[in-house]
Amino acid sequence: MLTFLGFAMVMTFMYLIMTKRLSALIALIIVPITFALIGGFAAGIGPMMLEGIGKLAPTGVMLMFAILYFALMIDSGLFDPAVRAILRMVKGDPLKVSMGTAALALIVSLDGDGATTYMICVAAMLPLYSRLGMSPLIMAGLIILAGGIMNMTPWGGPTARAASALHVDPSDIFVPMIPAMLVGCIALFGIAWVYGQRERARLGVLHLPDDQDNHAEISVSQYPEARRPRLLWVNGALTAALMVALIAGLLPLPVLFMIAFSIAMIINYPCLQQQKERVAAHAGNVLAVVGLIFAAGIFTGILSGTGMVEAMSKSLLAVIPEALGPYLAVITALVSMPFTFFMSNDAFYFGVLPVLAEAASHYGISPVEMARASIVGQPVHLLSPLVPSTYLLVGLAKVEFGDHQRFTLKWAVLICLAILLAALLLGVFPLFGG
Helix, strand or coil: CHHHHHHHHHHHHHHHHHCCCCCHHHHHHHHHHHHHHHCCCHHHHHHHHHHHHHHHHHHHHHHHHHHHHHHHHHHHCCCHHHHHHHHHHHCCCHHHHHHHHHHHHHHHHHHCCHHHHHHHHHHHHHHHHHHHCCCHHHHHHHHHHHHHHHCCCCCCCHHHHHHHHHCCCHHHHHHHHHHHHHHHHHHHHHHHHHHHHHHHHHHCCCCCCCCHHHHHHCCCCCCHHHCCHHHHHHHHHHHHHHHHHHHHCCCCHHHHHHHHHHHHHHHHCCCHHHHHHHHHHHHHHHHHHHHHHHHHHHHHHHHHHCCHHHHHHHHHHHHCCCCCHHHHHHHHHHHHHHHHHHCCHHHHHHHHHHHHHHHHHCCCCCHHHHHHHHCCCHHHHCCCCCCHHHHHHHHHHCCCHHHHHHHHHHHHHHHHHHHHHHHHHCCCCCCCCC
């Protein structure tokens, strides 16, 4: 009975969000409550939900302050010099343009917001591609591949979802994955180099007039009044210290971002009205993400509290060939590519991953290892027709969605496999459990 209820709940949730009958936020709340009532768990629903929300509270706090912190750094202009330097360096060389596109996209996508990344990168690079006669498909492909790699940061979304679904610390997922992500970045620059060489051979190197004056006006910040160029080195030092503390694990991730955000706000915007304006400017993005995390607490709290996830994992173990069981981490990494392509991140991380993780625990594979494996497929996920921001990218780049998918998908798979191989070699998750 519990197995049937569990799978029915997950399938109902996935159906409702994939057919857009309900938003993920509402479905995460309504669907589990409904099935808990059907299963006769009315008396225990409240404690289950509160327990689930309590477990995810640190993740919600971390996401809120991480998003606000990086938004402040972008608003203040921390990344503007890097953007201008890239644009000055590329000039009329197609190879430098393609390499610069990859570098720019990696920097700008650090905040985890795909739509912002696409708007900034396309606005900066498309004029260069047009003047040189380079294919905009290359630009769109490199930008979205960079976004897929940086989407693995805790504030990007998938890592937070995986942490929420399996009740593990996002930093325990992310920090060990950093070297594998760097391998993904190297693969991205390799792809950019290949296409840059092809375009250089096709077009040659053009000697364009120096647009240094125009580059001086380019800014990543969408709010001119919020720029703080005089505080560039202070903000850079603060961000570097935050990254060092994050990797070293000096304090829990939520606490680190709360402290860094507070310091950044006081330094850059000491006026109370300015502080209110900065928070208000990014409140929509924060609310959408954090609300989803707390709603996920209800879903995972009921899924675990009722015993559904355990019953589902036992039924899954019964159908998985015993020889494949110890390879569930690698299997999860591989299936995360098609699964997150054909279904939303919410459906995969809250519906499928908990069942796989519970099954993997019988083979000695820990939840945090399964969480790391589950985010490997993100570069492929962003090419899904279910991702709204991808339509923004192809619209801005003036390319067809189908052409963009055909051009980029093979490279997205290659980057995923590079990350997977690096993760296995570094022992981030095991090839063979047990």
